[in-house]
Amino acid sequence: MKRRSRELRKLKDLLVKLCSMGAALTGIVFLFWILSEVAIRGGSALNWALVTETPPPPGGTGGGVAPAILGTVYMMALGALLGVPPGLLTGVYLSEFARGNRFGAIVRFMINMMMGVPSIIMGLFVYAVLVLTLGHFSGYAGGVALALLILPIVARTTEDMLALVPNTLRESALALGAARWRVTIGVVFRSAQSGLLTGVLLAVARVSGETAPLLFTSLNSPYWPQSLNQPTANLTTTIFNFAMSPYHSWQATAWGASLLITAAVLLVTILTRLMLQGSKR
Amino acid sequence: MNGSVAGQAAGATGEFAGRQRRQRLLDLGFKSLTQASATLVLACMAGILLSLLVRSWPSLQRFGAGFLWSSQWDPVTEEFGAAAAIFGSIVSTVIAMALAVPLGLAIALFLVELAPRPVSRLVSYAIELLAAIPSIIYGMWGLFVFAPFMGSHIEPALQSWLGFLPLFRGPPIGIGMLSAGVILALMILPFVSAVMRDVFGMVPAVLKEAAYGMGSTTWEVTRKVTVPFAVQGLVGAGFLGLARAIGETMAVTFVIGNSQSISASLFAPANTIPSTLANEFTEATTPLYLSALVELGLVLFLITFLIQLAAQFWLGRLARGRR
Missing domain, CATH: 1.20.5 (Single alpha-helices involved in coiled-coils or other helix-helix interfaces)
Incomplete structure (x- = not known):
């Protein structure tokens, strides 16, 4: 074997270590760069009107994104309502009834595929199925598109979380004569409780920042959402429209809205992480 | 009784x-x-x-397979071809992968091999937060902060050093393919590095310790033990990152410049499949225009499906091999 000098090897090692530290530093620098810009620019656009008033007319100053906040909350609620239960049930099916069966393997595979479908394609799908059939854009369509994104994430985390529950627990409950559904809901769910909750919250947080699926389902609107059966205002599309506009006042409003949504998403993410860590201990 | x-x-x-x-x-x-x-x-x-x-049936019938390689995209004459959008998707994704894979590898290495545990946890946390930021925020930051920065600092510098390449010609305006690629890289970086970290974590400690015991340096252990052991998983991570990058919409739409053209210059405005959809969908007035846009969506769906399929197959084989 060829012998290399010790110094050279050590130098090479040091160099690689420095590069790798630099890479980690780069990631952190960009994180702080993005967050600080959002905080500074968004912070200067933050005022009471932003969260209580309707948007200003093109070029006008003042006003806010209150209808959009409400619309986002409505559509997220609808999305969670439609997406979480089938997600949970699919996860239950995979973990409790389909271990090692063929149909289960296909479903598991398809869930991974569905998680990889670009969110804009989900929007396009809902547009083709709901918007074209009903003949108009609506908040319902937006909610359905969000539900389609939530479903596979919840299904996947549910399966993972339920798989962590020891089989002995299931067996002892079954041996006491409990029926399968009772074992699942009363024992398995209960012991995986905090994991399931964090899974659902993380999925909702992640999807609430989505824009692409709403672009051609709920569209956007400057008005208060009266019903979900019409184009519905929402934060992310509002940011997109305002940021792309030539008006400085609208751009400032977009930054304010960006701060709101970033803060909300990061807060939920951090809190759920802390919760998960707390329950692990 | x-x-x-x-x-x-x-x-x-x-x-x-x-x-x-x-x-x-x-x-x-x-x-x-x-x-x-x-x-x-x-x-x-x-x-x-x-x-x-x-x-997309009307468009499929009208343009046939030529849709994929015609670079005409003219709503007025109703001539539609996906070549420019496909080209833009591929180039921006290649830029993103070229930046994110080495960087992700280095970060994973840092997290698993170099950093003391508390530091590693903190950095992991920061990277995960980067993943939690909604893509529209990347778009906002890209449009108002990063693209001007690219246009005034990075692109002129690239031009003065590497201006002899056609890649770096043209006016450095910041909005264009290069900025879009860099922002995409940033968006998939957390994902890629997290998967790679987990893959590195799967390497048995005994193997690494044996190499350290023989006096290897950290780099030698990485290059000769960790990476060869984990190489399949690393490729899988790359595939998953690729599928994410090619479907990403908002961050790209903000900075790519929305131009249906194929240009050799990375500084030039371009378009990707998702950004074309985001920009033009609500403006599509004729049925054929709409149908052509849906066909673009179909192409994107099939591309991501195939990439995912490859990744799943690859990672599945890996999991079976381990068992």
Whole structure:
């Protein structure tokens, strides 16, 4: 074997270590760069009107994104309502009834595929199925598109979380004569409780920042959402429209809205992480 | 007396049997319900493919396979070809991968091999936060902060050093393919580095310790033990990052410049499939225009599906090999 000098090897090692530290530093620098810009620019656009008033007319100053906040909350609620239960049930099916069966393997595979479908394609799908059939854009369509994104994430985390529950627990409950559904809901769910909750919250947080699926389902609107059966205002599309506009006042409003949504998403993410860590201990 | 006891017992067993039957029925209902949900997933995937096919049918009929390599995109004359958008998607994704894979590898190395545990946890946390930021925020930051920065600092510098390459010619305006690629890289970086970290974490400690025990440096252990052991998983991570990058919409739409053209210069405005959809969908007035846009969506769906398929197959084989 060829012998290399010790110094050279050590130098090479040091160099690689420095590069790798630099890479980690780069990631952190960009994180702080993005967050600080959002905080500074968004912070200067933050005022009471932003969260209580309707948007200003093109070029006008003042006003806010209150209808959009409400619309986002409505559509997220609808999305969670439609997406979480089938997600949970699919996860239950995979973990409790389909271990090692063929149909289960296909479903598991398809869930991974569905998680990889670009969110804009989900929007396009809902547009083709709901918007074209009903003949108009609506908040319902937006909610359905969000539900389609939530479903596979919840299904996947549910399966993972339920798989962590020891089989002995299931067996002892079954041996006491409990029926399968009772074992699942009363024992398995209960012991995986905090994991399931964090899974659902993380999925909702992640999807609430989505824009692409709403672009051609709920569209956007400057008005208060009266019903979900019409184009519905929402934060992310509002940011997109305002940021792309030539008006400085609208751009400032977009930054304010960006701060709101970033803060909300990061807060939920951090809190759920802390919760998960707390329950692990 | 005897009779009544027997009767009671019979009643009890009857009641018991009844309860058991009810429970069995409930069980069956519960199982069917979960099974129905699982079937819903399959129905969704089939529905996506089917609905996109149906809605893009007019365009499919009109342009045939030529849709894929015609670079004409003219809503006025109703001539549509996807080449420019496909080209833009591929180039921006290549830029993103070229930056994110080495960087992700280096970060994973830092997290697993170099950093003391508290530091590693903190950095992991920061990277995960980077992943949690909504893509529209990347877009905002890209449009108002990063693109001007690229236009005033990075692109002129690249031009003065590497201006002899056609890649770096043209006006450095910041909005264009290069900025889009860099922002995409940033968006998939957390994902890629997290998967790579987990892959590195799967390497048995005994193997690494044996190499360290023989006096290897950290780099030598990484290059000769960790990476060869984990190489399949690393490739899988790359595939997953690729699928994410190619479907990303908002961050790219803000900075790519929305121009249906194929240019050799990375500084030039371009378009990707998702950004074309985001920009033009609500403006599509004629049925053929709309149908052509849906066909673009179909192309994107098929591309991501194939990449995912490859990744799943690859990672599945890996998991079987381990067992």
